[in-house]
Amino acid sequence: MSGGGSIANDGEAAAAGGGGGRGEVTFTVVMSCLTAGAGGLLLGYDIGVTGGLTQMESFLQAFFPEVLRKMSSAKQDAYCIFDSQVLNAFVSSFYLSTMVASLVAGHLTKTLGRRNSLLIAGVLFFAGTLLNLAAVNISMLIIGRILLGVAVGFSSLAAPVYLAEISPARWRGAFTSSIGLFANFGFLxxxxxxxxxxxxxxWGWRLSLGAGIVPALIVIVGAASIPDTPNSLALRGRLDEARDSLRRIRGAGVAAADVDAELKDIVRAAEEDRRYESGALRRLLRREYRPHLVMAVLISVFYEMTGGVVVGIFTPLLFYTVGFTSQKAILGSIITDVVSISSVAVAAVVVDRRGRRTLFMVGGAVLILCQVAMAWIFGAELSTDGGRAMPRGYAVAVVALVCMYAAGLCVSWIPLSSVVTSEIFPLEVRSAALGLGGAISSALTFMQSQSFLEMLCSFKYGAFAYYAGWLVMMTAFVAAFLPETKGVPIESMGAVWAQHWYWKALCQAGTGQAGRWAGMMRWESGFAARVHAVRRWPSNLHHDGHAFVSTLSFDLSVGAEPTINPRSPHPPPDDRLIPLNYYL
Incomplete structure (x- = not known):
């Protein structure tokens, strides 16, 4: 059996917890998803503006004159120009506050709602921007950065959940990856x-910091004008508002009976969520949830260790190091941003057609090639002491490699880390897994932003080889252990784990969603039969009001591969998982 299984589903509608209902894309769905995706603007703008500020003469003169003196020194080691602990503190304080905010944002997003959390993020980002704009010392800058980090901590958790709950399953990958697209617009x-x-x-630095008001206002105005998700409202017991939100999302042409039927499924999911409200972290440590624990930890670790965040923050500094002026270094960063936006747009189109694993593998190969090539160029042309200037041809090659690197990153880890983590976790451990992953990601970003400039000064070109080693490891992990989730409704994700060549052994012992699916798909070696694992979807999800059934069909002979039947010949008797012998 291959590493990544798949499930076919007719109509491809997300069921409870997945949003999307009938799978239709209405105007409200599009605008709501674009507004939630715009939460990525906050992160993108802050990362982009920080990289330019840290080599901007007016900013350094006002707050970091010692760095400016090193930039002017002809004898300075090129690798160590920006090695300053105070400058590192300015950059990393944002990520430290993001990490702390992510620990509480999960609970507040559930109690206050997804939309309200986005609104809070916009307001906090606005306040932090005003404080930075008026800064007269480093303390004011860092306090402003802390507010910005809390804002991004809220938006980074609320936006993917909002998108996963409101977007149709067929287009969930495209809508969720819009966060990465907006983040790159923020960079640009x-x-x-x-x-x-x-x-x-x-006062150029004040313009750079103060312009953050624009993405903050976009998020504030957008969040104030969209509905909260029906799932979030139902989870808080506000059923009338959930019905109104669902009617608005589905459009005026949907019958009231269909809306009520879908709301009933959402309420059932909300009740299930409350059932698992406490003890989620302890539950995540149980054997049957080992795959989800591993993914929550490693996807977050691997995303950070691609070096993408570091390159996003320090691209202008990297270009300055190889010999470009400050303005040309920022121009190179703009070129990289255009490449990134184009690549994320390509990923949004392809992710629901080619699948997640394919993009991970292609992107991984490109990233490894770029990091190895940059290690070779820096080692050959700047040597280990950074004392000689890099020839212009090689400096241009570095810009081209960074652009290639950005393209590989933006078709793989940047959009897919959000897509995969928002869809693979079952309801009973979803909040704990997302919270754990967010905390790990923020902690690693803080550590790298605090230490990268010092690491570059110490490791020289070896810093690029270091990230290349991580990329080899994570690409191999994806190839072996990450199942394919393309087009799978969120509540059926347990079947993906149950048929995976490695994780199925752990799932079979469980009583959770994956364990229930695995229990239906066990077989004795050598026994040949055709078995269907079946779930009936709510009748309102089909345009003619009739139920439809998604099935998995397996030939249980030794060595057989799974095959897919798009529809069962007749509906099961009720909405529960059906015993195997019902179709034998």
Whole structure:
């Protein structure tokens, strides 16, 4: 059996917890998903503006004059120009506060609602931007950065959950990956403002920091105008509002009976969620949830160790290190942003057609090639002491490699880390897994942003070889252990784990969602039969009001591969999982 199984489903509608209902894309769905995706603007703008600020003369003159003196020194080691603990603290304080915020954002997102959490994120980002704009010392800068980090901590958790609950299963990958697209628009916006601000002698840095008001207002206005998800409202017991939200999402042409029927399924899911409200972290440690625990930890670790966040923050510094002026370094970063946006757009189109694993593998190969090539160029041309200038041809090659690296990252780990983690976890451990992954991700980002400039000064070109080693490891892990989830309704995700060549052994022992699916698909070696694992979907999900059934069909002979039947010949008797002998 292959590493990544798949499930076919007719109509491809997300059921409870997955949103999407009938799978139709209405105007409200599009606008709501775009607004939630715009939460990525906050992260993208802050990362983009930070990279430009840290080599902007007016900013360094005001707050970090010692770095400016090193930039002017002809004898300075090129690897160590920006090695400053205070500068590192300015950059990393944002990620430390993001980590702390992610520990409480999960609970508040559930109690306050997904939309309200996005609104809070916009307001906090607005406040942090105003404080940075008016800063007269480093303390004000860092307090402002802390507010910005809390804002991103909220938006980074609320936005993927909102998108997963409201987008149709058929297009869930595309809508969820819009977070990465908006993050790259944030990069581009920040770099274009930095490009202009670099030419302003005294107050250019205030323009760069103050322009963060724009993405904050976009999120505030957008969040105030969209409905909260029916799932979130039902979870808080606000059923009338959940019905109104569902009617608005489905459009005026949907019959009231269909809306009520779908709401009933959502309420059932909300009751199931409350059943698992406490003890989720302890539950995640149980044997049958080992696959989910491993993914919660390793996807977060691997995403951070691609080096993507570091390159996103320090791209202008990297280009300055190889010999470009401050303004040309930012221009190179703008070129990288354009490549990134194009790549994320390609990923959004392809992810629900080619699948998650394919993009991970292609992206991984590109990333490994780029990191190895950069290690070779830096080692050959800057050597270990950073004392000689890099020839212009090699400097241009570094820009091209960073662009290739950005393309590989933006078709793989940047969009897919959000897509996969928002869909693979079962209801009973979803909140714990997402919270754990968010905390790990924020902690690693903080550590890297605090230490990368020092690591570059110490490791020299070996820093790129270090990330190349991580990329080899994570690409091999994806190939062997990550199942394919393309087009699978969220509540059926347990079957993906139950048929995976490695994880099925752990799932079979469980009583959770994956364990229930695995129990239906066990067989004795050598016994040949055709078995269907069946779930009946709510009748309102089909346009003519009739139920439809998604099935998995297996030839249970030794060595047989799974085959897919798109529809069962007749519906099961009720909405529960059906025993195997019902179809034998």
């Amino acid at each position: 916006m920040a770099d274009m403002i930095n490009y202009r601000a670099t030419t302003m002698a005294r």
